Amino acid sequence: MGKFIVSPRKPAFGKTSVVSARLPDQMIEKLDKVAQQTGRTRNELIQMCIDYALKELEISDE
8 A cells, every 4th residue: 555645735625514423532643643743634634534545445345
């Protein structure tokens, strides 16, 4: 799998909707650390992670 690279912020895109998800505390702590290091918001990072995962998604028949 390729690396997940956090690039400089770009303008927001299109209409958005609010989605709620429960995440483990350790995951939130890691997101917050990356947010602090990169100047991104937690929300931006979550969007980037989901976008990356969907682009790299492969559905197995097993």
